Amino acid sequence: MSETPVDIAIIGGGLVGASLAVALAPLIERDGLRVAVIEASELSANGAQPSFDERSSAIAYGSRAHFETMGIWSRLATRAAPIHDIEVSQRGAMGRTHLSCREVGTPSLGYVLPNAFLGQVLHERLSHMSIDWHCPARVEAIAPAVDGHRLILNNGRVLHAGLTVLADGGRSGLKASLGIGTDRHDYEQHALIANIETAREHHGWALERFTEEGAMALLPLRERRMALIWTRPPDIIETTLAMSDHDFLEALQSRLGTRLGRFQRVGTRHVYPLSMSRAREQSRPHLAVLGNAAHAIHPVAGQGFNLALRGVMDLSAAIEAALEAGRTPGEAMTMADFEQRRQSDRDLIMQASDTLVRLFELELPGISRARGAALGLFNLATPLKRALIRRAMGMARH
Numbered sequence: 001m002s003e004t005p006v007d008i009a010i011i012g013g014g015l016v017g018a019s020l021a022v023a024l025a026p027l028i029e030r031d032g033l034r035v036a037v038i039e040a041s042e043l044s045a046n047g048a049q050p051s052f053d054e055r056s057s058a059i060a061y062g063s064r065a066h067f068e069t070m071g072i073w074s075r076l077a078t079r080a081a082p083i084h085d086i087e088v089s090q091r092g093a094m095g096r097t098h099l100s101c102r103e104v105g106t107p108s109l110g111y112v113l114p115n116a117f118l119g120q121v122l123h124e125r126l127s128h129m130s131i132d133w134h135c136p137a138r139v140e141a142i143a144p145a146v147d148g149h150r151l152i153l154n155n156g157r158v159l160h161a162g163l164t165v166l167a168d169g170g171r172s173g174l175k176a177s178l179g180i181g182t183d184r185h186d187y188e189q190h191a192l193i194a195n196i197e198t199a200r201e202h203h204g205w206a207l208e209r210f211t212e213e214g215a216m217a218l219l220p221l222r223e224r225r226m227a228l229i230w231t232r233p234p235d236i237i238e239t240t241l242a243m244s245d246h247d248f249l250e251a252l253q254s255r256l257g258t259r260l261g262r263f264q265r266v267g268t269r270h271v272y273p274l275s276m277s278r279a280r281e282q283s284r285p286h287l288a289v290l291g292n293a294a295h296a297i298h299p300v301a302g303q304g305f306n307l308a309l310r311g312v313m314d315l316s317a318a319i320e321a322a323l324e325a326g327r328t329p330g331e332a333m334t335m336a337d338f339e340q341r342r343q344s345d346r347d348l349i350m351q352a353s354d355t356l357v358r359l360f361e362l363e364l365p366g367i368s369r370a371r372g373a374a375l376g377l378f379n380l381a382t383p384l385k386r387a388l389i390r391r392a393m394g395m396a397r398h
């Protein structure tokens, strides 16, 4: 079988793979980089791609700058809802903290975007780029070859890629076939997501609430709609899914209070099992692992895609530096440069999100009061609070 040579093959055209291809656009135009994207799911089949389902994503303020660099922010902004304030609290205990964009001097703390729209904008941009777009096509096998990898697609095509990027969400088995193991911790929690309509304007407020069953977040969408993430143990998630809309809204109201008035309506509910996972190798010569394939974290702080997007930008910066130095994208030095740019941010965000989840899961005598006091104190510790907000906004590096 004849092989088509490409400089970079991106396996997976979901949120992360499509973002990487768009971020590489200047290098494709300037340096004639040959890039192939292979995506298994048909785009026209609504919601078929896991990234672009009915979820909405909290996009950190720092990610806006990345989308601006990629030339797609002005289009994304037409559907982005700004987050101006976040209130963090725990059910049944005193102490809450309030984070505001006014404290950091930015127009917002971040934005909320429907994933399906993000997918639409990314793929619109891809359709105008000079790339090899294989969709629907699945990479069935990958094997090391001289100066790269050989990829076998189920459409009969064979590619030789100098750099292969695994952005396949981590469930395809390709990573394992290359001998890359994954460390996984099952949170024994599921996230239920749905859109909620509120009686009052939310004015850009997001609520984050920790309850004895798990964390809840309500993020502002456009108009009087909000995106709910409600994490609950697997044994009660089925009952929650089966509730009538009326009972569901009552259950929600009793946990989240009436700050946003009465909850009026709920859209379709979807459930996701939650775990933290991390590939034991994030890169090796001629290979980079990105997005969910590299790391999955608890969605409570809305950091998973934001972290992955910083990985996308670091990889494209490492590739640009390599090309300027006369090196090829997949060379060992390029991959070492990528790893150096990535490591501390990845370690910190993974650790912080896991600690947050475990801290609020702990049920020890007095812990609830201690957490309440900590939230209250944090509210008063302005410099610490500002530093942490900037980190969560993706505005502080390393």
Ligand SMILES: Cc1cc2nc3c(=O)[nH]c(=O)nc-3n(C[C@H](O)[C@H](O)[C@H](O)COP(=O)(O)OP(=O)(O)OC[C@H]3O[C@@H](n4cnc5c(N)ncnc54)[C@H](O)[C@@H]3O)c2cc1C
Pocket: 011, 012, 013, 014, 015, 016, 017, 038, 039, 040, 041, 049, 050, 051, 052, 055, 056, 057, 058, 059, 137, 138, 139, 140, 167, 168, 169, 170, 171, 172, 174, 191, 193, 229, 272, 290, 291, 292, 293, 299, 302, 303, 304, 305, 306, 307, 308
């Ligand atoms: C409930 C929930 C809420 C979340 N909320 C937020 C949030 O508010 N903010 C945030 O930053 N993050 C959030 N996240 C995390 C975010 O959704 C993920 O980081 C993101 O979806 C990862 O995208 P991905 O492209 O890496 O993987 P995926 O979305 O899994 O995409 C992988 C793609 O690869 C394709 N593929 C797979 N195998 C192959 C193959 N062999 N050949 C070709 N193609 C293949 C698939 O079809 C798919 O399109 C949330 C996650 C969950 C579960």
